[in-house]
Amino acid sequence: MNDLNNQYNKLAISFEILSASSSSNLVGKVVNSKLIGLESKKSLINRDKTHQFYSFPKYYDLAFNRDVDNDIQFFIKCFKEYSDIDVQKILEPACGTGIFLENFPEYGYKILGYDLSEEMVEYSIERLNKLGINQELASTIVGNMKDLEFKSDFDAAIICINSLGYLTQEDDIISHFKVMGKSIKEGGIYIIELSCKCEDLASEKKPDDTWQVKNDGIEIKMSWIIDRYDIRNRIRHINFQMNVNDNGKNLVLEE
Numbered sequence: 001m002n003d004l005n006n007q008y009n010k011l012a013i014s015f016e017i018l019s020a021s022s023s024s025n026l027v028g029k030v031v032n033s034k035l036i037g038l039e040s041k042k043s044l045i046n047r048d049k050t051h052q053f054y055s056f057p058k059y060y061d062l063a064f065n066r067d068v069d070n071d072i073q074f075f076i077k078c079f080k081e082y083s084d085i086d087v088q089k090i091l092e093p094a095c096g097t098g099i100f101l102e103n104f105p106e107y108g109y110k111i112l113g114y115d116l117s118e119e120m121v122e123y124s125i126e127r128l129n130k131l132g133i134n135q136e137l138a139s140t141i142v143g144n145m146k147d148l149e150f151k152s153d154f155d156a157a158i159i160c161i162n163s164l165g166y167l168t169q170e171d172d173i174i175s176h177f178k179v180m181g182k183s184i185k186e187g188g189i190y191i192i193e194l195s196c197k198c199e200d201l202a203s204e205k206k207p208d209d210t211w212q213v214k215n216d217g218i219e220i221k222m223s224w225i226i227d228r229y230d231i232r233n234r235i236r237h238i239n240f241q242m243n244v245n246d247n248g249k250n251l252v253l254e255e
């Protein structure tokens with residue numbers, strides 16, 4: 001595990017495996033989940049404001065395109081090492097444009113993703129269709145991780161690149177862990193990727209990140225800058241800006 005962890009440390013990203021019934025940073029198992037069937041409770045979906053940023057999946061996909069093979073190998077290693085049950089079926093909250101939906105089936109896993117943004121979901125469905133990936137292996141629906149609950153059918157779950165951070169209210173995070181506890185079979189695991197840049201909260205000096213991508217006449221300049229820390233509420237406010245030049249047409253997306 002150490003060699004894999006080192007790769008992630010380089011990116012200042014760490015993976016943590018949390019118990020769905022506990023908020024401590026521990027390797028844990030999902031407990032108290034009942035095997036109650038497959039369906040999702042769609043009525044529980046409450047759509048919050050959709051982030052402007054995620055209404056343009058084509059640009060998001062270009063800006064955040066990455067090779068996820070190492071991530072997947074890390075997840076598989078965790079499934080094998082820490083899950084009490086054989087992992088075959090994975091749930092991915094906040095799945096975005098479906099990069100993991102596309103890649104997990106190649107490793108022999110089934111995966112269902114969901115996302116708050118309809119545009120992201122439509123884009124991933126198109127992506128899976130184009131690749132001819134069978135719906136039985138990978139699919140996605142619209143849903144809010146705050147309260148979307150599945151009848152316990154998943155062996156494991158993953159959530160990537162800090163997406164859990166979109167739940168900023170403690171009640172919502174607790175609700176999320178409760179529904180995940182019900183959605184994952186007893187003995188399964190939930191792997192959460194959180195960015196853990198070693199920030200000195202007291203210092204004025206804050207890490208920032210900017211990058212640029214170009215493809216097919218589209219040029220994107222991204223900036224991801226920490227605006228301020230609300231230490232009392234344990235919230236980090238980040239300014240994202242995406243400057244797009246799509247074959248001469250300009251668009252600025254901020255959140």
Ligand SMILES: C[S@@+](CC[C@H](N)C(=O)[O-])C[C@H]1O[C@@H](n2cnc3c(N)ncnc32)[C@H](O)[C@@H]1O
Pocket residue numbers: 048051054064093094095096097098099114115116117120143144145146159160161162163166167
């Ligand atoms: C940083 S992107 C990550 C996308 C994808 N997991 C990836 O690895 O590329 C965050 C995603 O979280 C979604 N999101 C934000 N709030 C959400 C919520 N309450 N429930 C479900 N998805 C949410 C956004 O629509 C967006 O697609």
